[in-house]
Amino acid sequence: MPATPSRRLPRVLDERFDEILAAWTKEQTNGAKPGTASEGDIRARCSELLSAMRKALASSGADDVQGPAWAPVRDVLQRVSFIRAQQGFTPSETATFVLSLKRPLFEALRASAGNDAEALATDVWGATEVLDRLALFTAEVYMKTREELIARQSQDMLELSTPVVKLWEGVLALPMIGTLDSSRTQVVMESLLQRIVETGADVAILDITGVPTVDTLTAQHLIKTVTAARLMGAECIISGIRPQIAQTIVHLGVDLGDIVTKATLADAFKLALSRTGTTLVRSRNGANPTGSLTTTPR
Amino acid sequence: MLTARTERIAVRGPHDIVNVRQVVRGWCLAVGMGLVDLTKMVTAASEIARNTLEYGGGGALTIEELRDGVRQGVRLIFEDQGPGIPDIDRAMTDGYTSGTGMGLGLGGTKRLVDQFDIASTPGQGTRVAITKWKAR
Numbered sequence: 180m181p182a183t184p185s186r187r188l189p190r191v192l193d194e195r196f197d198e199i200l201a202a203w204t205k206e207q208t209n210g211a212k213p214g215t216a217s218e219g220d221i222r223a224r225c226s227e228l229l230s231a232m233r234k235a236l237a238s239s240g241a242d243d244v245q246g247p248a249w250a251p252v253r254d255v256l257q258r259v260s261f262i263r264a265q266q267g268f269t270p271s272e273t274a275t276f277v278l279s280l281k282r283p284l285f286e287a288l289r290a291s292a293g294n295d296a297e298a299l300a301t302d303v304w305g306a307t308e309v310l311d312r313l314a315l316f317t318a319e320v321y322m323k324t325r326e327e328l329i330a331r332q333s334q335d336m337l338e339l340s341t342p343v344v345k346l347w348e349g350v351l352a353l354p355m356i357g358t359l360d361s362s363r364t365q366v367v368m369e370s371l372l373q374r375i376v377e378t379g380a381d382v383a384i385l386d387i388t389g390v391p392t393v394d395t396l397t398a399q400h401l402i403k404t405v406t407a408a409r410l411m412g413a414e415c416i417i418s419g420i421r422p423q424i425a426q427t428i429v430h431l432g433v434d435l436g437d438i439v440t441k442a443t444l445a446d447a448f449k450l451a452l453s454r455t456g457t458t459l460v461r462s463r464n465g466a467n468p469t470g471s472l473t474t475t476p477r
Numbered sequence: 478m479l480t481a482r483t484e485r486i487a488v489r490g491p492h493d494i495v496n497v498r499q500v501v502r503g504w505c506l507a508v509g510m511g512l513v514d515l516t517k518m519v520t521a522a523s524e525i526a527r528n529t530l531e532y533g534g535g536g537a538l539t540i541e542e543l544r545d546g547v548r549q550g551v552r553l554i555f556e557d558q559g560p561g562i563p564d565i566d567r568a569m570t571d572g573y574t575s576g577t578g579m580g581l582g583l584g585g586t587k588r589l590v591d592q593f594d595i596a597s598t599p600g601q602g603t604r605v606a607i608t609k610w611k612a613r
Contacts, residue, residue, distance in 0.1 A: 358495050392498055392516070394523040395579045423516035430517065431524075431585030432571050 187291070187302055188309075189236035192229070195287040200229055202283035207276070228255045229280075244312045253316060260317045264324035273321045277314040281307065341367045343374040349381040350451045351413075352444065356389035364400040368407060375413045382451040383408050386444045388419030398433040405438050414454065416440070418447035481542040488526050488555070489535045497526040497538055501553065504540055508549040510611045517589040518551060518609040524582040525555045525605050531576060533557025533603055543608065550591070550610035561599040569595075 192199065204222045231251040239248035256277070263273040284306055292299035341363070346352045353371050357363075371383060385401065387393065393401075405415040418441045420428075428435070441447040452459060486500060487493060501522040505515040522538075529536045536557030543550040562568045569587070574580035587593040592608035 358498075360491055360495070392520050392523055394520045394527070395581045395585060396523075396527060399579050423513045426513055427516050427520045427589065430588040431520065432581045432588065433579065433585070 187298070188288070188306055189233065191287050191291045191302075192233050192236060192284075195291070196229065196233065199280075199283045199287050200226055202286065203229070203280050206279045206282065224255070224259060228252065228259075231255050244309060244316070252313070256313060256317050257320050260320035261324050264321045264328070268321075270318050270321050274314040274318045277310055277317055281310055284310070336363075341370050343370050345374075345378060345380075346384070346448060347452060347455065347457065349379070349455045350384070350448070351375065351378065351380045351382070352384040352386060352448075354386045354389065354444075357391075359390055359393075359397045359400055364397075364404070368400075368404045371404065372407060372411060375408060375411050380413050382416065382454050383413050384416045384418055384444065384447045384451060386419040386447070387417060387424075388421070388444065390419075390424075393424050393428060395431055395433060398428065398431070398435070402435070402438070414439070416447040416450060418442070418444045479544040481544050483542075484540045486538050486540070487535075488529045488538055488557075491530070494523060494526045494530065498523050501540065501551070504542060504551050505609070508542060508551060508611050510551070510609070514609060514612055518553075518607075521586045521589040521607055521609075522553055524586045525553070525607065528582055528605075529555045529557045529559075529603075532562075533559030535559075536602070543610075545610075548610055548613070550608055552592075552606060552608040554604065554606045556602065556604045558602040561601055561603055562595075562597040563599050565595055565597060 200222075204218070204225050207221045207225060208218050231254075235249045235252050239246060243249065244252075259276055260273055263276070285303055288302045288306060289299055292302060336357075342354070344352050344354070351371070351374055353367065355367060359367070371385075374380070375383060385404065387401070390397065401417065405417070408415045416439045417435070420440055420442060439450070441450060449459065484500070484504075486496065488497060498519050502515065502519050505518050510518065526538065529538075534557060536555060536559070539554040539556070541552040541554070543552055567573055568575075569583050570580075571584045572580045574582075583595070586607065590607040590609045592606075594606040595603070597603040
């Protein structure tokens with residue numbers, strides 16, 4: 180009477196542990212990406228996972244990979260996937276970490292089964308099921324890590340790209356960079372309106388030097404932002420419209436209406452200063468060669 | 478006229494529109510288009526890609542590099558299997574929109590490019606082909 184597969188797999192793993200570990204480590208090092216992990220690292224991780232698997236198999240069998248007994252195994256896999264996702268491995272390469280255990284494990288099972296073909300087939304099937312489930316788990320963790328990474332990056336982009344800066348008393352500037360798709364524009368608009376309330380600014384300059392494409396949706400967002408700012412009592416100036424963007428806007432047929440536009444941020448700033456009653460005078464005596472500013476009461 | 482090479486990319490989500498703009502920019506640079514023409518073509522691509530996504534429910538873009546004698550250009554073919562456009566003349570009219578946009582996308586795009594072809598069958602989808610030649 181042959182042992183049932185769920186009993187034989189742990190036994191084989193127990194008896195031939197070193198042999199399987201050596202073969203697996205070799206398989207890993209052969210297919211490893213250069214410069215990602217040393218042989219010692221790979222060996223340590225393989226050994227860690229095999230030991231955890233041995234314990235889990237001995238205590239609860241192979242059926243319950245999602246169960247509490249397999250938690251240490253899942254921990255090891257989680258760490259491996261996490262590191263590989265960050266090192267830029269592909270999902271296949273990450274899953275291969277587990278799948279490459281098949282050959283050494285099957286060979287050990289074959290050696291232990293002797294001439295009993297039927298028992299061997301059952302054993303191999305049982306082992307395949309376990310390893311496949313673990314490989315799928317690895318792929319899932321990998322995907323989750325990547326998704327978190329991407330979500331965090333786009334969150335960073337949202338925060339980074341919308342600074343509202345105060346240029347002068349009553350003058351705000353919003354240097355816009357990159358794509359003005361709807362979710363970003365929403366953030367832009369909100370932070371601008373918020374700062375207008377906080378500072379009581381009279382003029383806000385929207386600088387689009389860093390916006391590569393202005394299509395009708397972008398233009399619509401700009402017009403809406405300007406209108407909303409106006410309703411809150413601040414006049415908007417759009418600056419940084421490059422020649423190619425200007426020609427494109429004209430061909431598209433977008434009418435910017437009575438929105439004041441300037442070619443450069445400097446021009447817009449000058450206009451904003453005069454709107455707030457500040458004049459710029461160049462110093463005569465040369466003591467202050469960059470010029471000085473005076474505020475005249477309105 | 479000769480098609481030198483082609484590429485097909487999906488238009489399935491908002492991030493694809495960004496991708497479309499970047500890929501089209503690369504193709505226009507590859508044929509040596511000037512900055513103004515390049516900006517016009519990228520903007521046109523952005524408009525139609527957004528239409529494909531918002532009104533067509535997503536689709537695909539085929540990019541072609543064209544050679545006609547010494548002339549070089551880029552053609553973009555946007556295809557979707559959406560509800561189609563019942564009245565193309567009306568859709569091309571500036572200021573008309575069935576959505577929430579400015580209603581300038583199609584008409585404006587036609588003015589940005591050298592050749593504009595639109596075909597639509599209600600219930601089956603829409604195909605928009607735009608071509609821009611490199612100015613000599």
